[in-house]
Amino acid sequence: MAPARRSHLYSGTEIRAGLTTALGQVTAGDHVLITHHGKPVAALIGLEAYQHLTAVGPPASQETVMQVISVYNQAGGAGKTTITMNLGYALKERGYRVLLIDMDPQASLTRWLGLLTPGAAQASPPAEKLSRTAFHVLSDPDEELPEPLHAFGLDVIPANSKLSAGDSLLYSERERLTYLRRAIRAQGGYDFVLLDGPPGRSALALAAVAASDQLIIPINVSKSMDNLGNVGEFLREARTFSPDLNVLALTMHSFMANTRHHQDMLRTVTEQLSAIAPATTPITHKSTLYNDAALYQQPVAVYAPQKSPRKEFDTLAGEVLGLLNMPESLEVSR
Ligand SMILES: Nc1ncnc2c1ncn2[C@@H]1O[C@H](COP(=O)(O)OP(=O)(O)OP(=O)(O)O)[C@@H](O)[C@H]1O
Ligand SMILES: [Mg+2]
Incomplete structure (x- = not known):
């Protein structure tokens, strides 16, 4: 001493x-x-x-505690990837250092960020190798996170279809569910780590949520919310690895203010589900815009900076920062 x-x-x-x-x-x-x-x-x-x-x-006022947040809802098409990517970008725009981790072998996040497409001078996509994915960490308790790829000012640990091998690894040895959590914390250096979970109750989904301290549950207002009842059981399991895991927010999207059913859903989420977590301002329905942004492999704020989704995701970033008691923005120069 x-x-x-x-x-x-x-x-x-x-x-x-x-x-x-x-x-x-x-x-x-x-x-x-x-x-x-x-x-x-x-x-x-x-x-x-x-x-x-x-x-x-940086001076103490610029220091933040790293926030590890999963975006997860076991329903397919719930908006996990859209919210991970666009919230991550909005936080980056506010000066935060953001790492995105794609935990889904479908690899939509990786593809939508252009990392599954070979660049001009490359024969193969940057995200092709399994060793660049979270599998690298799940396979060895002593491994660090792989070197991230970069897209739009974000660091990204990508996925590819081979990541599905991670599921069998995790099923074979439950202890491996702790490896990602340990590696993220050992890495440090980010203000936000956002994990895009796969649909369903796979072991990869559990590893993602168990690695996190916060959970954002996306809700597609045009779909049923029946599956939300299963979240409690999933959370109990994840909390055996992450005892302080908190449901940070319920984030509705594809919202149409002039649709009666959507207004009913909004009331249900803000009033009846407030015991689970606060609802953020709903993201409005803009299917062509989101589809095109994905097709052009860009965050929606980059693809259409003048359109309302940029502002909506910035509002979501502000609400998330407020819920976490973090500054509205950090100086980009730090
Ligand atoms: N605000 C929105 N308005 C219209 N369409 C949207 C909006 N947000 C997301 N979508 C669309 O909803 C679909 C599902 O979204 P997304 O892929 O993000 O969900 P997911 O939960 O990640 O799906 P999966 O379970 O397959 O991983 C996508 O086609 C996306 O473009
Ligand atoms: Mg997805």
């Missing part, structure tokens, strides 16, 4: 006379605190400690 440093207190008026002594104390590794009218205003610290502080970088 490092020896405890002694602290010395000087008032502003004493420091001039006591400077030689104070500097001797700092050289000896002690801390010197200077007060003015009884309030601490400055500190003298050793050069090594100062260099360490300046090398560490």
